[in-house]
Amino acid sequence: MSFFFQELVNGITTGALYSLVALGFSMVYGVLKLLNFAHGDLYMVGAYVGFFVIQFFGGAAHVRIPVPLLLAIMFLLAAGLVGGLGVAMERFAYRPLRDAPRIAPLITAIGISFFLESSALLLFGAQFRVYNTAEFISLSSGIQIGSVTIDSVQIMVLVLGLVLMTGLQLLVKRTRLGRQMRAVAADREAAEMLGINVNFVIASTFFLGSALAGIAGVMGGLLFNQVTATIGFIAGLKAFTAAVVGGIGSIPGAMLGGLVIGVAESFVTGYISSTYTNLIVFGLLIVVMLVRPSGLLGQVQLQKV
């Protein structure tokens, strides 16, 4: 039974990361009907930001400031910089194509993805950058329940992921900006006629989605330790899948989709074999899509932002 819970914890932790990245995918799709394939690369940029913050403050083994402060700076800076990068992407690459055929921004998104990946390769080199999380956050500082281990980084990822997802849901449901987002998602032209600053709303959506990807990048760096220019590809692929499975455009759907994929991967690896993880998980997802083409929450609780 402890094995079951260990795999569950592992799966939920990974799933929380998928969910955070999937949220950005889903939000952007909701307002622009754009599949932003460069979104995974924002995760990569966030991971690099976190890495360089650690280096700036003395490196993993010799951090010069209190660790909670270091973590706060990592997350805030990643959110701010990556959010800003997302806004710049929207302003200079997607906005000029807003009224173009849908294939144009799609190709642009792929181009931006390669641009970011290649830029990171040129700027930061091909070598793996390592967070060395264990140097400043002890692996033993966590929760031990029987033989189930939940380390402090996993706890932080779970708590922060939950807070961010809840916060985003409240923002979309309870705030003026959230209502404007939903209005733009429902009908952009009508929203404009009602006096909503559509450009601002879309830019805000890009900022929020990208900031979440940046934070997820730092979380990924803390959890998995390594950063390279190519880590965004697989993160983006998983997040895109999570968004589609959950019901693309739906915020609760993106959360659920990420968790479903994370937990499914964990259990297939644990109870069957890692050899068949992708085969079985994506096979199940195909079945889900056949049964519910609009995703798990696409029909029941579709909520565009």
Place this chain on the structure above:
Amino acid sequence: MEAYPVKGRLVLAAAAVGALAVAGCSSSSSSSTSSSASGSASAATKSCVASVGFEGPITGPVASLGAEQLHFAELAVSMDNAANHTQITLVQGDTQLQPAQATTVTQQFISNSAILAVVGPAGSQEVEAVGGPMGRAGMAFISGSATAVALTTGSYPTFFRVVSKDSVQGPQDANYIVNNLHPKALMIVDDQEAYSTGLVSAMLPIFQAAGIKVDHESVSQKVTDFSSLVAKITPDESVVVLPWQIAANAQQFGRDMAQEHKTAVIFGTDGLFSPGTFTISGSYVSSFGPDITAIPADASIAQAAQAKYGSFGTFGPPVFAATHVIDEAIASVCKAGQTPSRANVLAAIKQTNESTSILGQPISFDSHGDLNGGKFFLFKISSAGKYQLIPS
């Protein structure tokens, strides 16, 4: 420290003697030819201009290995040009470890008449893709990391390698595990690439013959979360074999093991030799290349590489050796008074007979392009993260 310059001088002397011998055996015009070849060897090499192609994964998921290979190829060309007074230039080709991309790069190299030989490609699957075109073009190519057995069965007549092959490494590693680590059960995880699955195939029969219970798993190189897989390691599984190409992944695997209180010993291969990246204490790493920082004769090369490019593993030095073989072949052709061509460079490479090399062993090739006397090196990582060579 001095081995490389000394070796360079020996090769120079050997080439000069060879040139004299050729001149002495030639026709009535030999007098002026020999005079030219021997008396003005430096003049001949000064105009020794050629290009060498480099094929490696400069970008993509194993770009860190490709960058190291490229750095050592550049270093070899630079040092050899200085030692031999040649003007060899390196032409880069990024294969991304993809056979299709390697084929495209190879076609470009073949159509570039200035390129006389190629260093690389890195992966066995790439060698299989480009072996035919290279052979038809008469282009010699030397890999510093392709270890699949099938590459040197005669299908690719212009292929050479300066590393040993899987049929040596797989059984050697498996036997070491059986005889020295004595596991009742073990987990072996391939990374879904030909290199990794080939090694697993070579190891499994030995484990099974020894009665060891094997849990064979498989994860993509792109995966960085091993927590679910690590949770599967049972107390009986005292060894985890990771024949992987990405050291950072193995490091994360080790961290996940520590986090879940798993005490199995990691046994990795080639790609895990990365002292700056893979530092899990008590782990073993077998490698086709030695740790050249521990070879006194390679000190000057190691220092030059560290000064220029930073830390490195075992993927760079074999590429240095491969590049050096090509450079020396071109230089020997020039010193013999000939204009280097793909044909005479290929012929010179076949005659390679270096008494020592950066790899700490002689380099010569058998009739199929395999390194004569190729071997693997086994290291254990100490508690301080140091790689300690285990005597064979």
